[in-house]
Amino acid sequence: MTPASELNRRQALVSGAAGISLAAVASQQLLAQDAQPFQLNYLLGSCMYGYTDLAEILPEVSKTGATAIDIWPKVHGNQREQAAELGENTFTSLLRQNQTSLGCITQYQLGPFGLQDEMRFAKRLGCKTIVTGAVGPKGLTGQDLKTAVRNFAEKMKPHLAVAEESGVTIAIENHGNNLIESPDSMKWLVELRPSENLQIALAPYHLPQDTVILSDLIRSLGNSIAVFYAWQYGMGCMEKLPKTRELLQMPGRGRLNFTPLLAAMKDIQYSGWTEIFMHPVPRGLPILGSTAAVTTEINRSRSYLSACLKSLDEQSNSNGPQTAGNPGGKRNMTDDKKPIQKTIFDDYNKLNPREAYVILHQGTEPAGLGGYTMTKDPGTYICRQCNSQLYKADDKFESHCGWPSFDDEIDGAVTRRVDSDGYRVEIVCSNCKGHLGHVFKGERMTAKNTRHCVNSISMKFIKKGQELPPKIVKKKN
Numbered sequence: 284m285t286p287a288s289e290l291n292r293r294q295a296l297v298s299g300a301a302g303i304s305l306a307a308v309a310s311q312q313l314l315a316q317d318a319q320p321f322q323l324n325y326l327l328g329s330c331m332y333g334y335t336d337l338a339e340i341l342p343e344v345s346k347t348g349a350t351a352i353d354i355w356p357k358v359h360g361n362q363r364e365q366a367a368e369l370g371e372n373t374f375t376s377l378l379r380q381n382q383t384s385l386g387c388i389t390q391y392q393l394g395p396f397g398l399q400d401e402m403r404f405a406k407r408l409g410c411k412t413i414v415t416g417a418v419g420p421k422g423l424t425g426q427d428l429k430t431a432v433r434n435f436a437e438k439m440k441p442h443l444a445v446a447e448e449s450g451v452t453i454a455i456e457n458h459g460n461n462l463i464e465s466p467d468s469m470k471w472l473v474e475l476r477p478s479e480n481l482q483i484a485l486a487p488y489h490l491p492q493d494t495v496i497l498s499d500l501i502r503s504l505g506n507s508i509a510v511f512y513a514w515q516y517g518m519g520c521m522e523k524l525p526k527t528r529e530l531l532q533m534p535g536r537g538r539l540n541f542t543p544l545l546a547a548m549k550d551i552q553y554s555g556w557t558e559i560f561m562h563p564v565p566r567g568l569p570i571l572g573s574t575a576a577v578t579t580e581i582n583r584s585r586s587y588l589s590a591c592l593k594s595l596d597e598q599s600n601s602n603g604p605q606t607a608g609n610p611g612g613k614r615n616m617t618d619d620k621k622p623i624q625k626t627i628f629d630d631y632n633k634l635n636p637r638e639a640y641v642i643l644h645q646g647t648e649p650a651g652l653g654g655y656t657m658t659k660d661p662g663t664y665i666c667r668q669c670n671s672q673l674y675k676a677d678d679k680f681e682s683h684c685g686w687p688s689f690d691d692e693i694d695g696a697v698t699r700r701v702d703s704d705g706y707r708v709e710i711v712c713s714n715c716k717g718h719l720g721h722v723f724k725g726e727r728m729t730a731k732n733t734r735h736c737v738n739s740i741s742m743k744f745i746k747k748g749q750e751l752p753p754k755i756v757k758k759k760n
């Protein structure tokens with residue numbers, strides 16, 4: 284967006300000249316948000332303290348800025364078992380003595396279809412959230428995934444009837460190698476759920492560490508998120524690592540910038556729980572040597588998240604509504620003139636074997652100075668398979684990595700998804716889903732801090748002034 288149009292937009296917001304426009308509503312919401320600063324409702328995960336006694340953990344709830352505890356069973360903790368052993372009355376009075384409450388029970392072993400007794404237990408204790416995982420086929424995409432999610436939601440019906448009766452929300456955590464793993468699976472679960480008592484426990488750890496994907500997901504799930512784990516991938520939690528590397532899962536320690544995520548949460552006025560989280564190796568141990576050290580570490584992350592929220596407030600005061608809450612995001616490109624391009628309904632361009640290897644089978648062409656790596660002419664890069672406009676030459680930069688690199692895409696042209704390696708972010712053409720390459724953030728190569736690393740063979744360069752071939756939308760067979 285150009286400064287001039289930004290100014291116009293602000294003037295419209297201030298004067299209300301646009302009448303009851305969306306922009307005006309948005310500005311009112313922003314004013315309302317300013318009046319009451321957005322805050323996170325912290326929940327303390329008992330397993331952060333391993334198998335420590337509940338009597339020792341409960342005083343830490345208020346010390347970590349939390350108002351409730353999430354009790355975990357073995358193997359991560361054993362506080363659910365402890366609660367059973369204490370008996371409901373003793374556990375309740377222990378909660379009361381520490382002026383806290385039971386906010387959540389994590390119950391993976393029981394699974395989504397085995398929670399009836401647990402929901403009744405939760406109700407008696409005044410607990411409103413149970414986290415578990417989904418059950419169903421794995422590794423699906425597209426319509427197959429949607430159908431599997433629909434089947435799962437259908438099977439949840441009788442269990443959700445009990446949830447409604449008990450006033451309990453069943454929150455399904457996204458997890459690696461699970462039906463509910465990808466952003467699509469979560470969006471569909473929310474879309475197809477038979478009851479609002481089925482929600483999401485969102486774990487960024489298990490998703491691409493990409494702030495655009497994560498914040499878009501938060502915005503689209505909205506307040507169907509019951510629990511947000513303030514937890515990043517770091518260097519993983521499956522292998523024994525030196526403690527400093529293991530702690531990279533904690534907010535503020537690893538590389539994930541939580542500010543855009545919090546911006547999205549602020550936008551939706553997120554009102555669910557936030558649990559600062561990590562897994563130690565092996566499970567069942569406190570994340571650090573003593574109860575006091577664990578609490579200090581959680582508070583370190585909490586300070587980091589507070590600083591992120593504070594930076595958002597400062598940005599929204601100085602930048603105005605359009606850029607507020609999307610500091611790492613993409614600029615709005617509606618003011619940029621896109622060359623005119625016709626659309627036709629036809630079969631896609633035929634691909635030779637080398638092109639098909641990269642575009643259809645996620646191959647990678649060798650690094651080097653060939654292809655478009657060194658091309659600097661003004662113009663547009665389009666999709667080899669469908670001619671969609673992907674990148675402008677203006678956004679190309681020299682990364683010295685051996686592949687053409689761009690720090691921005693043409694609005695809506697590129698779709699991000701989790702690579703089959705489960706960690707990198709693959710980029711595909713939004714129109715034909717042809718493979719382009721990968722996108723990386725946080726390398727600080729350009730001001731936008733983003734690098735689309737694209738195979739030359741996935742694109743075709745159209746020099747400025749040359750006519751663009753028509754974009755092909757596949758005709759239905």
Ligand SMILES: [Zn+2]
Pocket residue numbers: 666667668669670671712713714715716717
């Ligand atoms: Zn395409």
